[in-house]
Amino acid sequence: MLQNTDSGAGPLHGLRVLDFTRVLSGPFCTALLGDLGAHIIKVEPPQGDDYRAIGPMRDGHSALFSVVNRNKQSLVLDLKQPEAVALVHQLAAEVDIVVENFRPGVADKLGIGYGQLSALNPRLIYTSISGFGQNGPAARRPAYDIVIQAMSGIMESTGFPDGPPTLVGEAITDVLSGLFASWGTLAALIGRDRSGQGTHVDAAMFDATLSFTVTAVARYLFTGKDARRVGNRHPLSAPFGAYRAKDGHFVLAILNNKLFAQFAQVIDRDDLAQDPRFASDEQRSQHEPLLRAAIESWAADLTVSDVVERFEKGAIPAAPIWTVRQALDSDQARYRQLLQDTDDPRLPGLRLPRQPIQFSAWENTPARPAPDLGADTDAILHGLLGLGLDKIAALRDLGVFGRQTPLEHTGDPS
Incomplete structure (x- = not known):
C-alpha cells in the first residue's frame, strides 16, 4: 500500500477512489476511506444522489x-451518454479503486463493469456492494435494510418474547455492508501490492449481516436451535441486560462466577452466590427471572446514578442508558473527538462524525463538508484528465453532464 509520512494526510493519502455509490451502504464505505485520506471522486447522475433530497x-x-458524503468531490456524468462512459474509462485508468452499489448487472450494461474497467487498468480494485451479492438465486432481488434485517435472522431474534419480531433501531445492514466493503477493499489493496493484480470485491448486505450475528450463528451451529427473542437481556448469560431503577433503567453485565460473587455483595445478597441455581452462567440464564426480581427489588429505591456508582465501586460492569445526544455530548466522546467541527459556510456550526479508529502515526484531520452537486466536475476533468476548458464546454453542450434538475426534498424517510 502507498506509504505516507505526512502525519496530517492519513494512511490512505495518495489513493484515488471513483465512487458510483448512492444512498447509504456505498457512501458509508467510501466515507470511511475518505476519512483516512483517500481522494474520493463521487460520480453522480444529473439529478444527484437520492440522499440529497431525504x-x-x-x-x-x-x-x-452530509454525514455520509463528507471528504468527497462531486462529478456529474450522465452515463446514458457514450461520451460520459468514455470519460469513466479514462478516469478508471487513473484511479486505484472503484466502488459501486448498482443492482447486479447494471454496471456492465452501462459499460463500467469490473470486466470493462479492469481491462483498462489491471491493478484496479473494483468493489461492488449489493443486497445479496453478484451471484446466487437472490442476486437480482431488490434489497433495503428492512428486507435484509427480516431475512438475516436479526428481526426474528430482536424484541420481547411476547411481542413481534422487531427492527434494530438503525439501518444496520447498510452500515455493516459498507464497513465490510471498506475492509475488503483495503485487504484487496494489500493483495495487489503483493501480486500486482487488482480484483473484484463482492460485498453483500445479506452476507455481512449474517456474519455480524455471531452469537446467534454460534448457538445454531452447536445446538441446532434458533436464537429466541429475550427482550433487553443477553440470550445466553445472566444477569446481563437492562433493569429498572427508581427513575429509569440501567444495564448490567455479569459473565463469570467471580463477577457474580462481587455483584451479590454489592446488592447485599451473598446468598445468591451460594445458591446452586446460580452456580454457572448457563444456570443463571435459565433462572434469569429470579435474578431480575432480586436486582429490581434492590434498585427500586435507588436512582440510576446511584446504582451505577455502587456497581462501579464494586468493579461491576454497569451503565446508564443514554440517548444519542448524551453519548455524543459526553466527556468521553468529546475527548476522543468523535465529532469534528467542520467549516461550511452553507451550514454554520456543522459537526460531522469521522471514522472511529485512531492511529499513532497519523493525526485526525478536519473533515471536509459534502460537496454541492457537480461542484468539482470541471476541476476533476481538467486536473486528472488534462481536459481543456473548451473540451469540457463542448462535452457540456453534448449533454454529457446532463441537465441538472435536483430531486425535490421529501422530508424524513418513512
Whole structure:
C-alpha cells in the first residue's frame, strides 16, 4: 500500500477512489476511506444522489447526505451518454479503486463493469456492494435494510418474547455492508501490492449481516436451535441486560462466577452466590427471572446514578442508558473527538462524525463538508484528465453532464 509520512494526510493519502455509490451502504464505505485520506471522486447522475433530497433537511441540505458524503468531490456524468462512459474509462485508468452499489448487472450494461474497467487498468480494485451479492438465486432481488434485517435472522431474534419480531433501531445492514466493503477493499489493496493484480470485491448486505450475528450463528451451529427473542437481556448469560431503577433503567453485565460473587455483595445478597441455581452462567440464564426480581427489588429505591456508582465501586460492569445526544455530548466522546467541527459556510456550526479508529502515526484531520452537486466536475476533468476548458464546454453542450434538475426534498424517510 502507498506509504505516507505526512502525519496530517492519513494512511490512505495518495489513493484515488471513483465512487458510483448512492444512498447509504456505498457512501458509508467510501466515507470511511475518505476519512483516512483517500481522494474520493463521487460520480453522480444529473439529478444527484437520492440522499440529497431525504430529510431531515437544514437550509436545503440533507443531514444524511452530509454525514455520509463528507471528504468527497462531486462529478456529474450522465452515463446514458457514450461520451460520459468514455470519460469513466479514462478516469478508471487513473484511479486505484472503484466502488459501486448498482443492482447486479447494471454496471456492465452501462459499460463500467469490473470486466470493462479492469481491462483498462489491471491493478484496479473494483468493489461492488449489493443486497445479496453478484451471484446466487437472490442476486437480482431488490434489497433495503428492512428486507435484509427480516431475512438475516436479526428481526426474528430482536424484541420481547411476547411481542413481534422487531427492527434494530438503525439501518444496520447498510452500515455493516459498507464497513465490510471498506475492509475488503483495503485487504484487496494489500493483495495487489503483493501480486500486482487488482480484483473484484463482492460485498453483500445479506452476507455481512449474517456474519455480524455471531452469537446467534454460534448457538445454531452447536445446538441446532434458533436464537429466541429475550427482550433487553443477553440470550445466553445472566444477569446481563437492562433493569429498572427508581427513575429509569440501567444495564448490567455479569459473565463469570467471580463477577457474580462481587455483584451479590454489592446488592447485599451473598446468598445468591451460594445458591446452586446460580452456580454457572448457563444456570443463571435459565433462572434469569429470579435474578431480575432480586436486582429490581434492590434498585427500586435507588436512582440510576446511584446504582451505577455502587456497581462501579464494586468493579461491576454497569451503565446508564443514554440517548444519542448524551453519548455524543459526553466527556468521553468529546475527548476522543468523535465529532469534528467542520467549516461550511452553507451550514454554520456543522459537526460531522469521522471514522472511529485512531492511529499513532497519523493525526485526525478536519473533515471536509459534502460537496454541492457537480461542484468539482470541471476541476476533476481538467486536473486528472488534462481536459481543456473548451473540451469540457463542448462535452457540456453534448449533454454529457446532463441537465441538472435536483430531486425535490421529501422530508424524513418513512
